[in-house]
Amino acid sequence: MRKSMVKGGIAALTGLSLVVAAGCSSGKSESANTGSASPEASQVKIEYFQMKPEGVDVVNELIQKFQESNPNILVEQNNVPNPENVWTMRVSTDDAPAVFTHYPHNSVFQKMAKEGQVVDLTNDPLMANVQPAIAELSKIDGKNYLVPVGLATLGVYYNKDLFESNNIALPTTTAELYAAAEKLQAAGITPFYFHDKEYNGIRQEVVFKMGQTLPDIEQFLDDVMNGKAHITDNAAFKPFAQSLLDIRQYGQKDMMGTSYDDALRDFATGKTAMWFTGIWAIQEIAKSNPDLNFAMFPFPTENAADLKTQVSVDTAIGIPTRGKNQAEAKKFIEFMTTKESVEKYLATAGYPSGIKDVQSGREEITSLTQLINDGKIYPTIERLWPPGLNAEVGKATQEMFITKDIGKYLDALDTIFYNVLNQ
Amino acid sequence: MKTRGFGPGAAFALLTVPAVVLYAAFFLVPVFIGFYYSLTDWDGFSLSYKMVGLKNYINILQDKRFLNAMSFTLLYTAIVVVFKLGIALILAMLLSQSLKLRGLFRSIYFFPAVLSMITVGMVFNQFFYSLFPPIGEALGIEWLSRNLLGNPDTAIYGVALTNIWQGFATPMVIFIAGLASVPKDLTEAALIDGATPVQRFFSVTLPFLIPMLTVNVVLAIKGGLTVFDYIVAMTGGGPSKSTESLGFLIYQHGMNEMKFGYGTAEAIYVFLLIGLVSFVQIKLLSRKEAGQQ
Secondary structure: OOHHHHHHHHHHHHHHHHHHHHHHOOOOOOOOOOOOOOOOOOOEEEEEEOOOHHHHHHHHHHHHHHHHHOOOEEEEEEOOOOHHHHHHHHHHOOOOOOEEEEOOOOHHHHHHHHOOOEOOOOOOHHHHHEOHHHHHHOOEOOEOOOEEEEEEOEEEEEEHHHHHHOOOOOOOEHHHHHHHHHHHHHOOOEEEEOOOOOHHHHHHHHHHHHHHHOOOHHHHHHHHHOOOOOHHHOOOHHHHHHHHHHHHHHOOOOHHHOOHHHHHHHHHOOOEEEEEEEHHHHHHHHHHOOOOOEEEEOOOEOOHHHOOEEEEEEEEEEOEOOOOOHHHHHHHHHHHOOHHHHHHHHHHHOOOEOEOOOOOOOHHHHHHHHHHHOOOEEEOHHHHOOOOHHHHHHHHHHHHHHHOOHHHHHHHHHHHHOOHHHO | OOEOOEOHHHHHHHHHHHHHHHHHHHHHHHHHHHHHHHOEOOOOOOOOOOEOOOHHHHHHHHOHHHHHHHHHHHHHHHHHHHHHHHHHHHHHHHOOOOOOOHHHHHHHHHHHHHOOHHHHHHHHHHHHHHHHHHHHHHHOOOOOOOOHHHOOOOHHHHHHHHHHHHHOHHHHHHHHHHHHOOOHHHHHHHHHOOOOHHHHHHHHHHHHHHHHHHHHHHHHHHHHHOOOHHHHHHOOOOOOOOOOOHHHHHHHHHHHOOOHHHHHHHHHHHHHHHHHHHHHHHHHHHOOOOOOO
16 A cells, blocks of 8 residues: 555545544534532532423523622523423433423333332422422422422413404303304404324324313222223213214314414414413414413303313422432522522412422412412322323324214224223 | 555454444434333333233224324324425526525525424414414405414424424425536527526426436425424423324324333334335336436
């Protein structure tokens, strides 16, 4: 081999390996400012694996405050896309983040907790400030694994201007809701928007409405999942499915082609009067159109006296069993669950609070927070389902919206639920 | 060349070691581990699982969802390969003639290839919702005035359109290179002998394009069979599972529906399918290269 070839070859290889090394340094997504200029020898670094993208900025501010009073602890916030899958993979491969947020009703989290991958916080002083009803709601097999900070519920966003200009009062029963829809439709306004393109939104709607309207649904589904009953045995399911179809008569022209982001944008620009989804959309709607005059009302029941709304824990913080620096992690959680921190966090996000005595932020959801404070709540029924089942329900319902075949839908539900806990 | 202490053969063998190690570590080892998991019922994250032998493989053959994904993927591949290569060939021929600003046009037409698939998918996702329906309504075309992706029958065409829009660029460049390799004296001779453009294309140009055609067909089929990015960006497998490709279904089962062992077994099936298709392709196409007839 000629010397020039060898030199050229070595140069090329070096260049290539540099490029590969540069490319392989992982693009880690947002990490917080790291506080003090030079890390001291005794400084402990903990990673806060935060799952809610809308909370990143306010959490950064809270971390700043925490680090001011705890100069020996460095907190790095980590918010990635597809956070639940990433968390599951990291904990399974023993690379768990020191402190993280998760959802106590999430079936994968429940399985991990039951396998001992998450620290049991049931009698920990960290739980002392939590509202008792919410602590009860977040229990998995009688134990608390996460400290609940923010709650979520679903309700109907409505365009105040469209309601006022058509003289529509806030519906308190399903009959009034349909009447309002009729009136709006007659006036040439789209009453509802449905984002049926993605089965996730459909799943949320079905789980909410099942829990709100079907009597003794948790016990019944438990029987079905244990092979003791069939969905088709329950006479309440057929009218329930029919009601899902009926309300869509007042939807926009292309419901199946509208995604969650499209519906949010169209509601913010005033193309529809009402939109049923979770309170997590408030920030986005307000940002999309700051001039929009909107608020939420609870999804009505047949009788106004039975009104209740579903509550799930939306922001909750925990520690992994095999995590590092647990003492520092607990200190951080303690800070994040004080009244001041929670109020600051919820003021932007707008969620009702799981911590005692916290004024929750946004005025758009006062009617919903009132219901929660009055205790007229029920937990999300999908917390009792095995992993992956809720997605199946969403997809089966989506198919029903296309075929309009209720019989086939109920059979599909039965196939999904029947005896699934014994397999 | 003799190096002290080593025979020539040993030096060459040692030089291949890094590549072999990388290949083994990042390809062979995961394949064997995957095959092992496909014999279990592991859900992807639990600490325990059971060995179930070939049960996953047998169940898959009866799984309607897998068979639907197979037929979707094959139909999708057929549509995409035909149109992508057809458009690429036509454009390559047009851009091989003497045009003013030919270089500029070639750059413009190559542009879609430099974009990421997810970006193109998301942009077209928006087009299908907010751009095409108003056009369809204005023109009175019923099927265009709704979101193509919202209808289980038309969603496949929406995704295929996006793939074709982005995917014709690289085959086009390859065809341009192939057309440049057609000897000018042959085309001139055919012209003088009075051959029509069609005859000239099939008898003179096409035989020289066969190697390029081979490359393009192999790449296009591979792209079609493994379609994933567009599905994620545009339909998420919906509406109601009508656009679940094999790759997407494997991802769903493995990552989201907590059926890791089952998903890996499906992946092994797809591996066999692609191996078979590649084998057939290479056998068929290697016989017909120009200069060997």
